Amino acid sequence: MSRIECRYETEILDAVASGRWPDRLDAELRDHVSSCGICSEVAMVSALYRDEYASAMDQVRVPTAGLVWWKAELRARREAVRVASRPITLVTGIAGAGTIAVLAALLLGYSKQIDLAAVSAFFLALPMVLWLALAVILAVTPIALYFVYSDE
Amino acid sequence: MIMRDITLSELELLRPRTEDTDDTLQMDQESFGAFYERTARPVWAYLWRRTGDGHLADDLLQEAYYRFLRARVAHENETHRRNYLFRIAANLVNDNHRRQPVPLELPEEGKPGHPVSDFSIGLQSQRRADLDRALVHMSSRQKDALWLAYAEGSSHQEIADTLGLKVGSVKLLLFRARRKLVKLMGGPMVAVKGKS
Numbered sequence: 160m161s162r163i164e165c166r167y168e169t170e171i172l173d174a175v176a177s178g179r180w181p182d183r184l185d186a187e188l189r190d191h192v193s194s195c196g197i198c199s200e201v202a203m204v205s206a207l208y209r210d211e212y213a214s215a216m217d218q219v220r221v222p223t224a225g226l227v228w229w230k231a232e233l234r235a236r237r238e239a240v241r242v243a244s245r246p247i248t249l250v251t252g253i254a255g256a257g258t259i260a261v262l263a264a265l266l267l268g269y270s271k272q273i274d275l276a277a278v279s280a281f282f283l284a285l286p287m288v289l290w291l292a293l294a295v296i297l298a299v300t301p302i303a304l305y306f307v308y309s310d311e
Numbered sequence: 312m313i314m315r316d317i318t319l320s321e322l323e324l325l326r327p328r329t330e331d332t333d334d335t336l337q338m339d340q341e342s343f344g345a346f347y348e349r350t351a352r353p354v355w356a357y358l359w360r361r362t363g364d365g366h367l368a369d370d371l372l373q374e375a376y377y378r379f380l381r382a383r384v385a386h387e388n389e390t391h392r393r394n395y396l397f398r399i400a401a402n403l404v405n406d407n408h409r410r411q412p413v414p415l416e417l418p419e420e421g422k423p424g425h426p427v428s429d430f431s432i433g434l435q436s437q438r439r440a441d442l443d444r445a446l447v448h449m450s451s452r453q454k455d456a457l458w459l460a461y462a463e464g465s466s467h468q469e470i471a472d473t474l475g476l477k478v479g480s481v482k483l484l485l486f487r488a489r490r491k492l493v494k495l496m497g498g499p500m501v502a503v504k505g506k507s
Contacts, residue, residue: 163486176464199499200489207442208461210435215356215462218365221372224347228340231377235335
């Protein structure tokens with residue numbers, strides 16, 4: 160397997176970081192770099208990136224720590240409110256759906272003169288329908304709760 | 312309807328509850344301020360250089376610190392904390408690139424979208440343009456590793472912590488990334504053969 164590192168790498172990196180590369184490099188290291196593929200690559204890449212870093216640092220314009228903290232605090236508080244209001248949303252939704260269902264049943268009852276005794280008799284005769292409805296509610300509730308409590 | 316008087320205890324409840332927020336932010340403001348002063352500039356430089364967009368770097372910087380503050384991670388020391396922050400920043404950059412893939416060729420220098428233009432002149436400018444074009448053909452992980460190793464001066468262990476790799480993998484990653492970059496830039500500039 161070919162070599163992937165050289166024991167002089169650290170010295171090359173130090174030389175580049177301290178500005179000794181390439182002009183003030185000592186003779187021994189200079190000779191080594193000219194004959195070592197890994198070190199010549201390390202020297203070239205690290206010199207390039209040192210320049211890049213210096214240029215990037217010239218461009219830096221960061222907000223103050225206080226501003227970043229304040230924004231984070233505000234966002235954390237907003238998220239806490241959102242999480243805390245999820246059960247309220249759920250209860251409101253269930254209450255709304257229940258109200259609509261009751262109103263619809265009443266309206267239907269008045270408009271079509273549904274015989275409630277007949278409805279009761281139907282469920283007594285076919286209790287499976289009632290169990291089926293209950294099973295659907297039991298299956299759907301956890302899914303609804305998952306969507307309410309899961310993160311976006 | 313008559314409004315009743317508000318009590319002192321009710322007023323207390325209305326006061327912003329900063330102590331609760333401190334619990335969710337996993338750090339107190341003073342410690343954060345000190346940590347931010349030490350890390351914000353290099354993190355911004357990394358974000359700016361990887362995205363080529365100052366405004367995006369600003370947004371990602373805020374997001375990186377927010378995620379850092381919300382993460383329930385026990386940091387062993389300052390280095391670990393810093394590496395963790397860079398890890399978040401690297402993930403944000405990569406997520407952003409996945410959503411908005413970078414163009415195969417970078418815009419020419421002086422055109423909109425080029426990350427460096429105003430202050431780069433002469434040879435340095437040419438080298439930077441060459442580097443930009445070369446980096447387009449490298450993977451995000453290679454770019455991250457090169458930046459951390461040669462711009463930040465991070466050790467192999469620190470890079471491994473930041474990128475979630477083993478030290479051996481980092482050495483191989485750096486070796487291959489260096490070789491590819493040098494090849495893409497037309498071979499090593501052996502400055503030692505003459506005095507450049």
